[in-house]
Amino acid sequence: xxxxxxxxxxxxxxxxxxxxxxxxxxxxxxxxxxxxxxxxxxxxxxxxxxxxxxxxxxxxxxxxxxxxxxxxxxxxxxxxxxxxxxxxxxxxxxxxxxxxxxxxxx
Numbered sequence: 001x002x003x004x005x006x007x008x009x010x011x012x013x014x015x016x017x018x019x020x021x022x023x024x025x026x027x028x029x030x031x032x033x034x035x036x037x038x039x040x041x042x043x044x045x046x047x048x049x050x051x052x053x054x055x056x057x058x059x060x061x062x063x064x065x066x067x068x069x070x071x072x073x074x075x076x077x078x079x080x081x082x083x084x085x086x087x088x089x090x091x092x093x094x095x096x097x098x099x100x101x102x103x104x105x106x
Contacts, residue, residue, distance in 0.1 A: 003086055007066060014063040021056060050104070057100055062093045 031037050043049060069089045072078055078085060 007086060007089065010062060011066050011070070014059045014066075017059050018063060054097075054101060054104065058093070058097045061096050062089075065089050065093050065096075 028040055031040055044053075066089050069085050072085065073082055
């Protein structure tokens, strides 16, 4: 399986995950009307929830960076460097996510 194929599937999967998260987020926001919002805040601020937040951030970073790469590719800019841009997508995503993890660990 080529790196382009992996990037394609990861972009689709992360898009689906982000769409599901958006629906869940909107559903949870309705708890503000029922007064159960404080319980939800306690759950999401717990240490057990932190890995899910970090994973969501990784998903969002990858989807965004890969989306920018796809836009650059679709407009025909840097076409001769498309393989370098693909590697750069994964490297940039990893660097941003590692920087976030180090910041959270402080």
